Amino acid sequence: MTYYTNIQDHVWKALSDAKRRAILDSLIKGPRSTGDIVSLFPTIGRTGVLKHLDVLKNSELITIKREGRTRWNYINPAPIAAVCGPWVTRHIHGITQSAADLKALAENSPSEEKQDPS
Amino acid sequence: MTYYTNIQDHVWKALSDAKRRAILDSLIKGPRSTGDIVSLFPTIGRTGVLKHLDVLKNSELITIKREGRTRWNYINPAPIAAVCGPWVTRHIHGITQSAADLKALAENSPSEEKQDPS
């Protein structure tokens, strides 16, 4: 199945690939053009990198700003801080969730985690 | 390709699945038997849960202790603390890695991150 509609899953899935994490690492210093990022990965082609950037964009881990024919890719750490940060912290400190949360997690794990009450 | 030989990747891949994160959540309170964990997931079968537990075991996110015919699954937060913690912290605070590290990351991303000098 693996139908996940919430942003949480998108973020974790995006971060599960080593190359995508490397791309994010390379953006900490500052934005890079797409071509520049491509040149950082000699082992895969341009379209491959493009698809990784698409994944990062869809999970909002990068934002994009066009300047002429150049596309500038900016890192956006907000999803990391919002999604992974709390989860990792909770597990490092062994903090238990409420039984109700756990039940929801297990039963419909695609939607997972705390959801907006919208 | 996606041949990853280091533990780092195993951890991120393991955590990329919502059900596996839910299993880990359920273990914060304390160890559970395999059958107990299975009963937490009505949407998938026993073998499905077993495979998730295998993934968690291979990434050392759980440890196992047998007691008669019962297998007790214990959470092990060490890989989270060792692998995800620093990465997440670094990104939340926007801390740059050395250029050499970045180059290594990009060129042979399968092995990724800092490796044992062994």
Add this chain to the structure above:
DNA sequence: TTAATATGTCACTATATAGTGACATATTAT
């Protein structure tokens, strides 16, 4: 011993994902 319980293993299916090559479009330089 026999049956029930709890778990392990395996081959299989279906979907997801990484990666590619070919082609298309937009922008800048000559």
Add this chain to the structure above:
DNA sequence: ATAATATGTCACTATATAGTGACATATTAA
């Protein structure tokens, strides 16, 4: 206008992954 640059899109292939049903094994209860 023409060429070079930078990026976007698409169909395709190969592998990885989630999940299943059937069967096997080990342990406890009757």
